[in-house]
Amino acid sequence: MTTTPATPTANTLLRSFVERVERLDEEIKGLNDDKRDIYAEARSNGFDVKALKAVIRLRAQDPAEREQLEGIVQTYLSALGMSPDVQGDMTALDAALAGERTTAEAA
Numbered sequence: 001m002t003t004t005p006a007t008p009t010a011n012t013l014l015r016s017f018v019e020r021v022e023r024l025d026e027e028i029k030g031l032n033d034d035k036r037d038i039y040a041e042a043r044s045n046g047f048d049v050k051a052l053k054a055v056i057r058l059r060a061q062d063p064a065e066r067e068q069l070e071g072i073v074q075t076y077l078s079a080l081g082m083s084p085d086v087q088g089d090m091t092a093l094d095a096a097l098a099g100e101r102t103t104a105e106a107a
Contacts, residue, residue: 039049058066
């Protein structure tokens, strides 16, 4: 079991850590609110937000990793006898993956 720090210096340091993290949490909340507003603006201008999130996720991804994933998906699709339109299939896959990974962002 942990105990509280015994010295005033340790207490001050602990309070400083807690307050810094709390400030960051508030900043993160504000940034997430800003992102939500941007997505709402994009939606109101006729853009598909799910596709927009997929594009943002792809831009953040390392190009080599993205190419490797696309190759694996192409192999799987071929094995299943699915559409040879890999680019279209990747768009659907990316949108699905973006939806799974950004569920926390939407909250």
